[in-house]
Amino acid sequence: MPSALINVPAKAKRGSVIEIKTLMSHIMETGYRHTASGSVVPRDIITSFICRFNGKEVFRADLYPAIAANPFITFFTTVTESGKFEFEWIGDKGFSETTQASITVE
Amino acid sequence: MANSDHTTRRTFLSLTSGAAALVIVRPVDATPAMLSAAVRNVVGEADVHTGKVKLDIPPLVENGNTVPMTISVTSPMTADEYVKSIHVFNEKNPQPNIGNFYLGPRAGRAQVSTRIRLADSQKVTAIARLSDDTFWSATADVVVTLAACTEEAI
Amino acid sequence: MKIAVCIALLTAMAGAALATEIPRSERRSGYSFMSADSKAMQDEDTANPGMLSVLDGETLWMRKAGAANKACADCHNDARVSMKGVAAHYPAFDKALGKPVDLEGRINLCRTNHQQATPFAYESRELLALTAYVARQSRGMPITAGGDPELAPFVEQGHALFMQRQGQLNLGCTSCHDDNWDKKLAGSAITQAQPTGYPLYRLEWQALGSLQRRLRACITGIRAQAYDYGSPELVELELYLMTRARGMPVETPAVRP
Numbered sequence: 001m002p003s004a005l006i007n008v009p010a011k012a013k014r015g016s017v018i019e020i021k022t023l024m025s026h027i028m029e030t031g032y033r034h035t036a037s038g039s040v041v042p043r044d045i046i047t048s049f050i051c052r053f054n055g056k057e058v059f060r061a062d063l064y065p066a067i068a069a070n071p072f073i074t075f076f077t078t079v080t081e082s083g084k085f086e087f088e089w090i091g092d093k094g095f096s097e098t099t100q101a102s103i104t105v106e
Numbered sequence: 107m108a109n110s111d112h113t114t115r116r117t118f119l120s121l122t123s124g125a126a127a128l129v130i131v132r133p134v135d136a137t138p139a140m141l142s143a144a145v146r147n148v149v150g151e152a153d154v155h156t157g158k159v160k161l162d163i164p165p166l167v168e169n170g171n172t173v174p175m176t177i178s179v180t181s182p183m184t185a186d187e188y189v190k191s192i193h194v195f196n197e198k199n200p201q202p203n204i205g206n207f208y209l210g211p212r213a214g215r216a217q218v219s220t221r222i223r224l225a226d227s228q229k230v231t232a233i234a235r236l237s238d239d240t241f242w243s244a245t246a247d248v249v250v251t252l253a254a255c256t257e258e259a260i
Numbered sequence: 261m262k263i264a265v266c267i268a269l270l271t272a273m274a275g276a277a278l279a280t281e282i283p284r285s286e287r288r289s290g291y292s293f294m295s296a297d298s299k300a301m302q303d304e305d306t307a308n309p310g311m312l313s314v315l316d317g318e319t320l321w322m323r324k325a326g327a328a329n330k331a332c333a334d335c336h337n338d339a340r341v342s343m344k345g346v347a348a349h350y351p352a353f354d355k356a357l358g359k360p361v362d363l364e365g366r367i368n369l370c371r372t373n374h375q376q377a378t379p380f381a382y383e384s385r386e387l388l389a390l391t392a393y394v395a396r397q398s399r400g401m402p403i404t405a406g407g408d409p410e411l412a413p414f415v416e417q418g419h420a421l422f423m424q425r426q427g428q429l430n431l432g433c434t435s436c437h438d439d440n441w442d443k444k445l446a447g448s449a450i451t452q453a454q455p456t457g458y459p460l461y462r463l464e465w466q467a468l469g470s471l472q473r474r475l476r477a478c479i480t481g482i483r484a485q486a487y488d489y490g491s492p493e494l495v496e497l498e499l500y501l502m503t504r505a506r507g508m509p510v511e512t513p514a515v516r517p
Binding site for chain 1: 171172173196199200201203204205206207208209210212213214215216217218219220221222223224
């Protein structure tokens, strides 16, 4: 049951640039670790993060094992209209999670 | 107070077992060839200039498992002149890539933050691709301090 | 190499002067020893990975479980009201058992006695999440643990354990955390062992963990045999440490290197 924390301002002025902060729970197992008995712990990471606004992609990231556990990603975007941000995380072992946040333009 | 003979013997025993453990857990480093291949994969044959990119990462970190990092690029971020993407690489992790971040004029501000893992003290390089397909970079040295009394690995 | 430095420093400490308690005015949370970056991670909820477990715990609080088919919320209602200040006085004396139980122990007692469910394993995602969610409701409140007179003999036993030298390095907790908290061990600050923010997110663990996990790692660090999770010794140590930190604000979920 993964949880995500998203910080998007509820309101913003049209044309302003806002910061979006995202935190997703995930172990980000590198695939380079070994158990005490010597077997490799298989890789299990988030490989891709996408943010869309009203259906259109505004930000995307490729993630590698060097991204810390519970990936924290912040970025900026210009607010043009009221609407909905959709966040999507895709990873190994069929990992796929989405969450949303709304913004009202004043 | 403490019996010095005993202390010396205990120290010796502990050191011996510690050295054995270190040999086992040493990971494989990315080679310089792997790093340059990863960079070439992004920039192709283009030159990579120094400048425009600011890589904000602590020079000395308390734990290599979670190192905060911010990359910002000087750009007006207009429809004609903007940052297309930012690519981050490292020197000594088992794999040279850290992350790729795709922006566009709509970002308004070419700045991205995340947290990364650094297996050892090393250089981190960020390369930005601008809308005119030129590449700009910044490199920072990070010293990862060794934590005392860490738990045994899994 | 890392271990060699650690051993050398610890060995030097073994010969240090007698333990002295830290004066109230000099008590410091582990927070104050951290870098600005680590502090920033704790300060803002969206940046604090420990908050992911708190969220998880909120969901579990509402979820029905066990043969009784009851959720925590069915008895305790809104945790933001009912659990306010609760974690600040744990471990607390349990009359039926005649001994102190820590917050994890209390949650598991609730599960077995009231929900008629199997207890969560120590350090399981669920137990950490529920504990973090409950303790989060006390954030900013002063620690009040150890006030119950029935706890007195257990606080004393925890104190005795804290002072007792043990393991191959022949160190007590006090050798580092009372006598040398202003120094460093390799690259790390030693700190005063004030358990103000548990369960907490440790960058080394890359996960949330309990005070018992931390204590076990410390005990292993001095090359002694760690007590089992849930053992009376660990609960007594937790109780003494929380009593020692009385008056300091709860920080759960804290971030530490």
